[in-house]
Amino acid sequence: MGTHKKHGFWHRYFFSLDHKDIGFQYLLTAMFMAAFGGFFVYVFRYNLAFGPSDIPLYGDLAAKQYNQLVTNHGAIMIFWVGMPILLAVIGNYLIPIMIGTDDMAFPTLNKISYWIFLLSCIVLLSGFLMPTGAFGGGWTMYPPLSVSDFGYNNPNTTFWSNFFTGNTFFLLAVALEFISMLMGGINFVVTTLNKRAKGMSLMRLPLVVWMVNIANLLFMFSVGPLIAGAFMLLMDILVGTGFFDAYRGGDPILWQHLFWFFGHPEVYVLLLPSIGAVGEIISTFSRKPLFGYKMVILMVIIAAILSLVVWAHHQFVSGIDPGAANIFSLLTIIISIPFAGMVLSYLGTLWKGNIRLEIPMLWALGMLATFTFFGGFTGLHLGSNVFDIYAHDTYFVIAHFHYTLFPTVFLGGFAAFYYWYPKFSGRMMNKTLGLIHFWGTFIFFNTIFIPLFWLGLQGQHRRIYNYSAWNDLLMQPEHIMARQIATVSLIFLLLFQFVFLFNFFYSLKKGKKASKNPWEANTLEWQTDSPPPHGNFDPYPVVQRWPYDYNHPEKELDYCPQTES
Amino acid sequence: MNKTIENKIPGISIAFGIIIITEIMFFGGLISAYIVASAKAMTWPPLDQPRLPQYITLPNILILFLSGVFYYLFEKKSKSGIWKKQLIWTSIALSLVFLLFQGSEWINLINFGIQSSSGLYASYFYSLIALHGIHVMVGISLLIILMVKINKNKKNQNLMDTTEAFGMFWYFVVLLWPILYFLLYML
Ligand code: HEM
Numbered sequence: 207m208g209t210h211k212k213h214g215f216w217h218r219y220f221f222s223l224d225h226k227d228i229g230f231q232y233l234l235t236a237m238f239m240a241a242f243g244g245f246f247v248y249v250f251r252y253n254l255a256f257g258p259s260d261i262p263l264y265g266d267l268a269a270k271q272y273n274q275l276v277t278n279h280g281a282i283m284i285f286w287v288g289m290p291i292l293l294a295v296i297g298n299y300l301i302p303i304m305i306g307t308d309d310m311a312f313p314t315l316n317k318i319s320y321w322i323f324l325l326s327c328i329v330l331l332s333g334f335l336m337p338t339g340a341f342g343g344g345w346t347m348y349p350p351l352s353v354s355d356f357g358y359n360n361p362n363t364t365f366w367s368n369f370f371t372g373n374t375f376f377l378l379a380v381a382l383e384f385i386s387m388l389m390g391g392i393n394f395v396v397t398t399l400n401k402r403a404k405g406m407s408l409m410r411l412p413l414v415v416w417m418v419n420i421a422n423l424l425f426m427f428s429v430g431p432l433i434a435g436a437f438m439l440l441m442d443i444l445v446g447t448g449f450f451d452a453y454r455g456g457d458p459i460l461w462q463h464l465f466w467f468f469g470h471p472e473v474y475v476l477l478l479p480s481i482g483a484v485g486e487i488i489s490t491f492s493r494k495p496l497f498g499y500k501m502v503i504l505m506v507i508i509a510a511i512l513s514l515v516v517w518a519h520h521q522f523v524s525g526i527d528p529g530a531a532n533i534f535s536l537l538t539i540i541i542s543i544p545f546a547g548m549v550l551s552y553l554g555t556l557w558k559g560n561i562r563l564e565i566p567m568l569w570a571l572g573m574l575a576t577f578t579f580f581g582g583f584t585g586l587h588l589g590s591n592v593f594d595i596y597a598h599d600t601y602f603v604i605a606h607f608h609y610t611l612f613p614t615v616f617l618g619g620f621a622a623f624y625y626w627y628p629k630f631s632g633r634m635m636n637k638t639l640g641l642i643h644f645w646g647t648f649i650f651f652n653t654i655f656i657p658l659f660w661l662g663l664q665g666q667h668r669r670i671y672n673y674s675a676w677n678d679l680l681m682q683p684e685h686i687m688a689r690q691i692a693t694v695s696l697i698f699l700l701l702f703q704f705v706f707l708f709n710f711f712y713s714l715k716k717g718k719k720a721s722k723n724p725w726e727a728n729t730l731e732w733q734t735d736s737p738p739p740h741g742n743f744d745p746y747p748v749v750q751r752w753p754y755d756y757n758h759p760e761k762e763l764d765y766c767p768q769t770e771s
Numbered sequence: 772m773n774k775t776i777e778n779k780i781p782g783i784s785i786a787f788g789i790i791i792i793t794e795i796m797f798f799g800g801l802i803s804a805y806i807v808a809s810a811k812a813m814t815w816p817p818l819d820q821p822r823l824p825q826y827i828t829l830p831n832i833l834i835l836f837l838s839g840v841f842y843y844l845f846e847k848k849s850k851s852g853i854w855k856k857q858l859i860w861t862s863i864a865l866s867l868v869f870l871l872f873q874g875s876e877w878i879n880l881i882n883f884g885i886q887s888s889s890g891l892y893a894s895y896f897y898s899l900i901a902l903h904g905i906h907v908m909v910g911i912s913l914l915i916i917l918m919v920k921i922n923k924n925k926k927n928q929n930l931m932d933t934t935e936a937f938g939m940f941w942y943f944v945v946l947l948w949p950i951l952y953f954l955l956y957m958l
C-alpha cells in the first residue's frame with residue numbers, strides 16, 4: 207500500500223472511513239453507554255437492598271424513577287452495549303484484517319452507520335429530558351402499559367405532546383439503532399463474501415468471522431416483524447390507532463409475538479460473535495486445532511434456524527394455547543442440542559491441550575464455564591412450560607438471562623478485548639492488573655446472581671420497587687440478606703471495572719511494545735504490524751491453509767500462520 | 772492492488788438481496804397480524820365501517836405493474852449496453868400516477884369518516900397503504916439516482932450492477948401491491 211498519512215484527532219475520531227477507526231469509535235461509544243447502564247443498575251440495586259433514600263451519588267429514588275432506570279438499564283446493555291461491541295466492534299475491527307483485505311466493501315455506509323448509532327444514543331438518553339420522563343415500561347415495551355398514558359387512552363394529548371415523551375423517544379432510538387446495525391451488517395456480509403484474500407476459501411475463514419456473519423444474517427432475518435410491531439406501537443402512541451388495544455378489537459398479545467419473534471434470535475445474535483471470539487482464543491491458547499470446526503458452524507446454523515421458532519417460551523403465562531405451549535417447550539429444549547455440540551467442541555479443543563493461562567484465556571474459560579453451567583442449563587429448565595409457569599417473571603429468570611448475557615457480552619467481550627488489544631494498540635496490557643480485573647469481575651459476578659436464583663425460587667417477582675407488600679414472604683432476614691449480598695457484590699464488580707479503565711489507558715501510553723504476533727497465533731491479523739497501517743497489509747497476503755494448524759506434525763514451531771505453505 | 776477471491780455476485784446485489792429479505796419479513800409480520808385480526812373478528816370488514824372502493828382502485832394495480840414492466844425492459848436493454856432513459860422516465864411517471872391516485876383516495880376516505888382511531892380495520896388499512904406508499908417513494912428516489920448516475924457515466928459494469936440491484940427493490944414494491952390490494956380491498 208502507498209504512503210500512509212497520519213491524521214489528526216478530529217479526523218481519526220469523527221471523519222475517518224478506516225474500518226479500524228470506526229471500530230474504535232463504536233468501542234468508545236459503547237463504553238460510554240455501559241457507564242450509564244452500570245450507574246443505573248447501581249442505583250436501583252441499592253434501593254432493593256438498602257431502601258430508596260439517600261442513595262450515594264444519586265439521592266432519593268421514587269418508584270417511577272426506579273422503573274425508568276430498570277427499563278433503560280436493560281435496553282442499554284442489550285442494544286447499546288452488547289450489540290455494538292459484539293457486532294460492530296468485532297465486525298468492523300476484525301473482519302477486514304482477518305480475511306486479508308484493506309477495508310469494508312462500503313466504507314461510507316460504514317461511517318453513516320456509526321453516525322446513526324451515535325444519534326440513537328443521544329435520542330435514547332434525551333428521553334430522560336422529556337416532560338413525562340424517560341420510558342419506564344420495561345425493555346420489552348409490553349402494551350397496554352407502554353401506551354396507557356398516551357394516544358387514544360388520554361384525550362388530553364395531541365400528536366406533538368405524544369411525540370415528546372420517553373415512550374416515543376425510546377422507540378425511535380431502538381429503530382435508529384436497528385437501522386445502524388442493519389447497515390453495518392450488510393457491510394460485513396458483503397465484505398466477507400467479496401473481499402477475501404486469495405486462497406481464503408469459506409472453510410478457511412476464522413470461526414469468529416463465520417459467527418459474526420451468521421449473527422448478522424439472523425438479525426436481519428428476524429428484525430422485520432419487530433420493526434412492524436414498533437411501527438404499530440408508535441402509531442398507537444402518536445395517532446391513537448388501536449392495534450394493541452383490546453377494547454377496540456386489537457390484541458396486546460400480538461406485540462409479544464412480534465417482539466419475541468425477534469427477541470429470542472436477538473439473544474443468539476449477541477451470543478454467536480462472543481462464542482466465536484472465545485473459540486479463537488481457546489484454540490490459540492490450547493495450542494491445538496479447533497476440534498470440530500465444521501461441526502460448530504453447522505450446529506450454529508441449525509441453532510440459528512431453530513431460534514426462529516421458539517419465541518413463545520417467553521409467553522407461557524400470557525394466555526397462549528396450552529397445546530402450542532407444549533410444542534414451543536419441545537422446540538426450546540431441542541435447541542440446546544446444537545449448543546451442547548458446540549460446547550463439546552470447545553472442550554475437545556481444551557482436552558490434552560498445551561494450555562497457556564494468559565489473561566484472554568482466563569476470560570474465555572470463565573465465559574464458557576458460567577454460560578454453560580448456569581446460563582444454558584437454567585434455560586433448559588425455563589424452557590419447560592411446567593416449570594416456567596412457576597418461575598416466570600421471578601428473579602430466577604433474571605438470573606438465567608444474566609448468566610447468559612453477562613458471560614456473552616462482558617466475559618466474552620473482555621476476552622476478545624484482552625486478546626486483540628496488542629493488535630489494535632501496538633502495546634501489551636499490564637498482566638497483574640488484568641488478573642485483578644478478571645478475578646474481581648468473575649467472583650463478584652457469581653455472587654451477584656447465585657442469590658438471585660434462590661430469591662427467584664422463593665417467589666420474588668421482578669420489576670418491583672420494594673417488597674414490603676410481601677412482608678411475610680419476602681422480607682424475612684434471609685431474603686433481605688440475599689438482596690444485600692447481591693447488591694454489595696454488584697458495587698464491588700463495578701469498582702473493579704476502574705482497574706480495567708486504568709489499564710486500558712495506561713497501557714495505551716506506557717505498555718510494553720507488542721510484536722506482530724505476541725500470542726503466536728495463526729490468523730491473518732497477526733501477520734501484519736501492530737497496529738496495522740492504513741490499508742492493513744503490504745503486500746497482501748495469500749492464504750495457504752486453515753487457521754488452526756497448531757502443533758502440526760510436519761512443522762517445527764507449534765503454530766503455523768495461514769500464509770505459510 | 773488487493774487481490775481477492777474470484778467470487779462475483781456484485782456487492783450491491785447482495786446488499787439489496789438482504790434488504791429485501793428484511794422487507795419481506797417486515798411486511799410478513801404486518802400481513803400476518805392483519806390476517807389474524809380479520810379472522811378473529813365476527814365480520815370483516817366490520818359492519819359499522821364504510822366499504823372501500825374496490826373497482827375504482829383496480830386499474831391502479833395495472834398502472835404500477837406497467838411501471839415494473841418498463842423497468843424490466845430498461846434493464847434488459849441495458850444488459851446489451853443500450854441505456855434507454857425514456858423507459859425509466861415512463862416507469863417513474865407511471866408510479867407517480869399510482870401514488871397520486873392512491874394518495875387522493877386515502878384523503879377522501881379520511882373525509883368520508885374512516886379514522887385511524889376508529890378501529891382496527893382502519894388502523895391496518897391506513898398503515899399498510901402508507902407503508903407501501905413510502906416504499907414506492909423510496910423506489911422512485913432510487914430510479915432518479917439511477918438516472919443521475921447514467922447521465923454521469925454510461926456503460927460501465929458498476930452501473931449494470933446498480934440497475935439490477937435497484938430493479939430487485941422495484942419489483943418487490945410492484946409485486947407487493949396486488950397482495951395488499953387483495954387483502955385490504957377484497958377480503
Ligand atoms: C439453551 C438455551 C436457552 C434456553 C433453553 C433459554 C430459555 C429461556 C426461557 C424459557 C426464557 C423465558 C423465561 C420466562 O420469562 O419465564 C428465557 C428468558 C431469557 N433468556 Fe434464555 N434461554 C437460552 C439461552 C439464552 C441465551 C444464550 C441468552 C442470551 C445470550 C438468553 C437470554 C434470555 C433473556 C434476555 C431472557 C429474558 C427476557 C425478559 O423476559 O426480559 N437465553 N430463556
Ligand SMILES: [Cu+2]
Binds near residue numbers: 469516517519
Ligand atoms: Cu428466548
